[in-house]
Amino acid sequence: MSNILLEGYTTDEILNLPAELMQSIILSDEALVFKAGSANMLGRFCVSGDTLILELAHVDGGGEGALPALASLANRYAQREGLQFLEWRVHAVHCARPNLKLRRVLERRGFVIRELTDVGECFWLRSAVNACPT
Template identity: 35%
Template sequence: MEIEGVSLEALKALPTEELEELLAFGRPITFRMGTATVLAEFNRDREELAVNLAHIDGGGEGVVASLWKLIERYAKERGYTSIVWNVHALTCANPNPRLQHFLRDRGFEEENSKTYGRVLVLRRKL
């Protein structure tokens, strides 16, 4: 699977500074991953990485699972102690029940966030 036409292996090999530029911390970004278009925002607070997945259009070939593995590896390699995932799968224009089921099976719980409204959240220690 590729992100914006770049293989995951090539992305993993990028220097930290370049990867952090691509993640655009604190700003929403849109990127293509496989056949999906993803709207996300990445934030960091000391030792915690926050991943906000606002919208995933298309896909179906394991985009969420691949993104999960990639982000977790990135966070471990850079010394983060935890990741908080906020997935806006409950309130998007066309909620996907399969995605909601997939996330709940992996421990995500519904939360009413002051910042994001109703989201599925998972806090994961690394």
């Protein structure tokens, strides 16, 4: 998992980005297309109170540990920033071409299907920092 690159960067390199850059590009709560290993992802990320919210709208490809790498990065960032929780929202419930492997992985890690206000139906998981499913 440690050799999975996120948009060409290691997790350590991402964690060492200037705070202003991290806030303006990654944690802006705006849609972001990025590559994690061989997976192409569409997501958005933000901090709300004591929670880092990770919302993934599309995951294509992967299989070599892209989601665990993202989870590890999120956990390390949240821990460093003193956040208490990670909240995952994965929009993989009603896909035209469902990724059954992704669905199995999410369910094994404790994700449940939930209807969220202003978000819709998604696979959802809220976990304490350091207890995230990696």
